[in-house]
Amino acid sequence: MIEVKNLKKSYGHLDVLKQITFDVNKNDVVAVIGPSGSGKSTMLRSLVQLETIDGGSICVSGDYLVKDGVYSKPADIKNITAKMGMVFQHFNLFPHLTVKENLELAPKLVKKQAPSAIQQQSKDILEKIGLSSHANAYPSNLSGGQKQRVAIARALMMNPDILLFDEPTSALDPELTGEVLQVMKDLAKEHMTMIVVTHEMGFAKEVANRVIFMDNGEIVESGHPAELFENPQHERTKAFLNRSL
Numbered sequence: 633m634i635e636v637k638n639l640k641k642s643y644g645h646l647d648v649l650k651q652i653t654f655d656v657n658k659n660d661v662v663a664v665i666g667p668s669g670s671g672k673s674t675m676l677r678s679l680v681q682l683e684t685i686d687g688g689s690i691c692v693s694g695d696y697l698v699k700d701g702v703y704s705k706p707a708d709i710k711n712i713t714a715k716m717g718m719v720f721q722h723f724n725l726f727p728h729l730t731v732k733e734n735l736e737l738a739p740k741l742v743k744k745q746a747p748s749a750i751q752q753q754s755k756d757i758l759e760k761i762g763l764s765s766h767a768n769a770y771p772s773n774l775s776g777g778q779k780q781r782v783a784i785a786r787a788l789m790m791n792p793d794i795l796l797f798d799e800p801t802s803a804l805d806p807e808l809t810g811e812v813l814q815v816m817k818d819l820a821k822e823h824m825t826m827i828v829v830t831h832e833m834g835f836a837k838e839v840a841n842r843v844i845f846m847d848n849g850e851i852v853e854s855g856h857p858a859e860l861f862e863n864p865q866h867e868r869t870k871a872f873l874n875r876s877l
């Protein structure tokens with residue numbers, strides 16, 4: 633579903649991503665772990681064209697966003713990035729819109745669907761994540777966990793083929809992480825393809841079918857969670873896991 637080859641990204645003299653290569657298959661849940669500053673967010677942001685890369689290729693469902701450092705034309709980029717939904721650490725909800733309006737804004741602007749169909753979809757999704765009673769609330773009246781669930785619902789409204797999560801629980805009080813992880817687990821059970829940058833090793837072990845360990849702009853190793861957590865091959869992975877588990 634996603635093929636990334638030799639992805640390079642620099643900020644001035646700082647090489648943030650050094651020739652990163654990985655694949656994501658349909659129905660994969662890939663957990664990306666690694667120390668702060670290792671390039672995890674930059675990698676996710678590159679996939680949805682929130683960052684422009686300096687070299688390499690990104691191919692999504694057979695269509696190249698960028699091939700050998702050359703980007704596709706803007707209309708194609710728009711179509712390709714529309715296949716991916718992104719959930720951010722700090723929710724990024726529109727504060728002046730209600731929950732329902734947050735969900736319906738992008739589909740109304742982008743999709744060629746009747747407003748009634750979009751309203752039905754937002755109703756269904758809110759029901760699914762248990763926030764129907766908050767449809768007319770504003771983000772400022774929600775808990776962090778509820779805000780993040782709304783952010784996930786908003787991403788789902790665009791019917792993405794793949795969801796990208798950048799530390800979705802890192803901004804939450806510990807007692808609120810469970811409800812967000814539960815929504816993500818439910819999505820995994822429904823075979824949603826996901827890439828999840830996370831510090832939640834329990835989630836990675838339980839839900840992911842692959843873990844990628846990044847350090848210093850490189851993928852140091854990747855593998856099935858049982859292998860990578862129980863039997864890491866590289867000293868850098870061992871050192872990181874010893875600090876994190």
Ligand code: ADP
Nearest residue numbers: 643646648666667668669670671672673674675
């Ligand atoms: P992670 O998400 O793993 O913590 P990031 O992708 O956020 O790592 O950052 C990787 C490196 O790139 C860090 O050294 C960070 O300081 C640097 N970096 C990120 N964004 C920028 C930017 N806009 N300008 C300059 N340096 C940046």
Ligand code: MG
Nearest residue numbers: 672673674798
């Ligand atoms: Mg980050």
